[in-house]
Amino acid sequence: MSPRDYRGVAVTCPVTIPYARSSDRPSQWFIGRALRALIERAGIEKRAIDGLATTSFTLGPDTTIALTEHFDLVPRWIEWIPTGGASGVMALRRAARAVQDGDCDIVACIAGDTTDRAAFGRLIRDFSTFSTQAVYPYGAAGPNGSFALITDNYMRRYSATREDFGRIVCAQRDNARGNPNALLGAKPLDMAAYMAAPPIAEPIRLFDCVMPCAGAEAFLVMSDALARELGLPHAGIRGAIERHNAYFDEPVAERGGWAMDRDSLYAQASLGPGEIDCLQTYDDYPVIAAMQIEDLGFCAKGDAPDFVRSRDLHIDGDFPFNTSGGQLACGQAGAAGGFLPVVEALRQITGQPLGRGVPGARIALASGYGMITFDRCLATGAAILEAL
Structure with a gap:
């Protein structure tokens, strides 16, 4: 239907x-x-x-x-x-x-x-019954251990390197310059500093993790x-999709529900990925941003490492990505992090950015990924907005 x-x-x-x-x-x-x-x-x-x-x-x-x-x-x-x-x-x-x-x-x-x-500790402890039962017996409470598992699996499967994730993180930190709401926007981050960051849960290091706020x-x-x-x-809504518990048979998540429904998304919008002026994804960890670049059709599965090596993710680059700085530069205000892609997409295409704007942006794609259990998130969604 x-x-x-x-x-x-x-x-x-x-x-x-x-x-x-x-x-x-x-x-x-x-x-x-x-x-x-x-x-x-x-x-x-x-x-x-x-x-x-x-x-x-x-x-x-x-x-x-x-x-x-x-x-x-x-x-x-x-x-x-x-x-x-x-x-x-x-x-x-x-x-x-x-x-x-x-x-x-x-x-x-x-x-x-x-x-x-104290509030953050309660949130981690009581996030979900399934998450607690799956993670606590292994002594890895909280999201860092789960996303370390996803990141490690992705790196092994698709030959991604920490430098590849660093390109995402460093570009977003630069995009945050001028955004008064980005808690880390005034602190430049280069590749050398990214690579030298202390480990949190290997292969995740400090700058791969969002800062709660x-x-x-x-x-x-x-x-x-x-x-x-x-x-x-x-703005108007050109198309929107959501999917839950997608690809549950994968031993560790490599795809999200966007891959199931992206054809419907672009068919609703009567356009393709090449016509998107800026992409705003959920980004609690850089591997999740990479997954969305792939599953939303900007490159094939497993090709995000090559994609970020060959494209410019800065606001004035050829692939403007998470132009507010995303959660990795702004901070993660709890569930508000799930609204940030939609709000930033709307800001950019209606000429109301908090910081710098993408020149001539009229069409934006916003996507989200939520509710981590052990080796995946359960909820995915995406929408294409166009300035009217």
Whole structure:
């Protein structure tokens, strides 16, 4: 069955609540600031927001329904999306369908988290029952051990080197220059420093890991007619996909669900990978960025190492990639990291970047990958946005 298109839907008002290395404020505070910023950016009354989609790792036991009381909202439609790195694309897709179906007029899509040493420890300990059962017996609690397994497998299978991953990390750090929200953006990183970084969980080293932080990302979804009426710079959705528990029979993850559905994504958009002006991927570790470059069709499986050797990933290069600096330069504000690709894609193509802009960008692809268990993440998604 061919998917219904997303005609008539607009994505607008990219919002980022400045990241902090740690915070004693609760996640509700970051989400609430994002909500207020969306209202102010759109020039609307709070009561005009009749849809709310949220995600957070540290909000629990609260979910979206509790936030309606916190913020005195009276929405007709709500969604709770506990899928981490894939949550931004999933919120976008669900909100777009709700607007198309008349279930609501304006959806606030918000992801926010807080962090301190104790909160991060609780998150790792209670992330998921399956993850705990799979990882703890081996003494490798937390994501570093799992992604080290994925990275090591990828390097052995496809002859990738640490320098290949370093090209991704160093380019993103350079892209973060001028982005006031990038916590590491003022600290240049060259290949020599990347290679000399201390080990964390071999073959992962310090600069392969995201830095936990607090913050929020958000956007609004409404009809394009309403976006024009409000005078808001906005984008349309050319295509969107999601897939869960893809390729579960692989001993260690080498592919994600994008590989299953990318043909549908490009068919929806009536374009190909070569027409994408910038790519914004989820990037908790560089191997995951490499997997998305492959599985989204920019090169064949296993060819990402050659691809990053031959292409320029900088903002002004021939393959602008994670132009905000991504999580590897900005920090990972919990579940907000899953919204960052969508928010940055929207910023770039509507001329609202926090730092430098990709010259002439009109079409962007945003993708996400979330919910690590032991040797893979379970949720994937991608969307193509075009400035209107």
